[in-house]
Amino acid sequence: MTLAQYLAELEQELVAAGEEAESLSFVYRALNKLSFTDFVLKLRTEVSQEDRKQLKAIQEQLLAHKPAQYIIGSSDFLGLSLKVDERVLIPRPETEELVELILSENPESSLSVLDIGTGSGAIALALANSRPDWKITASDLSNDALALAAENAQFCNLSLTFVQSDCFEAISGSFDIIVSNPPYISEADKDEVGLNVLTSEPHMALFAEEDGYAVYRKIAGQAEDYLTEKGKIYLEIGYKQGDGVAELLKQSFPHKRIRILKDQFGKDRMVAVNNG
Numbered sequence: 001m002t003l004a005q006y007l008a009e010l011e012q013e014l015v016a017a018g019e020e021a022e023s024l025s026f027v028y029r030a031l032n033k034l035s036f037t038d039f040v041l042k043l044r045t046e047v048s049q050e051d052r053k054q055l056k057a058i059q060e061q062l063l064a065h066k067p068a069q070y071i072i073g074s075s076d077f078l079g080l081s082l083k084v085d086e087r088v089l090i091p092r093p094e095t096e097e098l099v100e101l102i103l104s105e106n107p108e109s110s111l112s113v114l115d116i117g118t119g120s121g122a123i124a125l126a127l128a129n130s131r132p133d134w135k136i137t138a139s140d141l142s143n144d145a146l147a148l149a150a151e152n153a154q155f156c157n158l159s160l161t162f163v164q165s166d167c168f169e170a171i172s173g174s175f176d177i178i179v180s181n182p183p184y185i186s187e188a189d190k191d192e193v194g195l196n197v198l199t200s201e202p203h204m205a206l207f208a209e210e211d212g213y214a215v216y217r218k219i220a221g222q223a224e225d226y227l228t229e230k231g232k233i234y235l236e237i238g239y240k241q242g243d244g245v246a247e248l249l250k251q252s253f254p255h256k257r258i259r260i261l262k263d264q265f266g267k268d269r270m271v272a273v274n275n276g
Contacts, residue, residue, distance in 0.1 A: 007024060007025060027058045077091040081155075083155065089120070090201065105272075111131070112173070114177070118162075121152045135161075136160040138162050145202075145205070171226060181236035182236075
């Protein structure tokens with residue numbers, strides 16, 4: 001039996017369990033540091049006992065709904081390789097779009113930034129990597145998440161400040177940019193979340209009270225005290241939350257411009273606040 005045939009056999013079982021077939025080869029390639037060309041060439045060879053054992057072990061974890069990135073232990077985010085495990089959410093492509101928006105709209109040097117709910121540190125570290133002269137503070141309610149984010153900062157050789165805080169509770173100073181990808185899934189929308197996400201990713205980083213608006217309400221109600229005169233806010237949102245989050249922000253910032261922006265799939269994904 002070739003490696004390709006054995007992979008196909010295991011992939012069928014994954015699909016039957018509701019998992020993506022591609023995850024198996026993705027993890028196998030990553031763990032073995034195989035280029036795409038080397039992998040394609042190896043597919044034609046006889047499958048070894050060592051490969052059988054490794055592929056079966058990977059499949060068992062995937063069948064238990066463990067995300068591929070947790071098995072590998074890392075996730076790519078805007079050119080950075082970030083360590084991820086069950087302490088933090090896996091960074092998503094939509095969040096890359098949020099970072100790219102911030103970078104495109106803020107070419108200035110020496111800005112101060114607060115990232116609320118930093119998790120793995122993805123947003124803060126990607127900003128620090130592109131704007132080394134920005135002063136960036138990354139906060140999170142979870143000390144476990146902050147410990148992992150600090151590991152990522154050290155691995156990426158990037159310097160920023162980490163603060164354990166529930167939104168603005170332990171924050172001081174003022175910022176030119178406040179950014180957040182907070183928990184925003186409502187318990188009522190739990191059935192929209194994939195099994196591997198529900199099983200493995202931290203629920204405190206996924207779900208929020210008040211139909212998913214709890215953290216947005218905190219940010220909207222308190223951000224004014226922590227923004228500079230021309231300060232801006234950038235938020236990632238659930239695809240059904242654009243109007244609701246915009247309305248919360250309008251109440252606190254009636255004289256600022258509030259925009260709802262779509263992701264690459266045409267869904268509402270970001271809300272931006274500035275002076276217009």
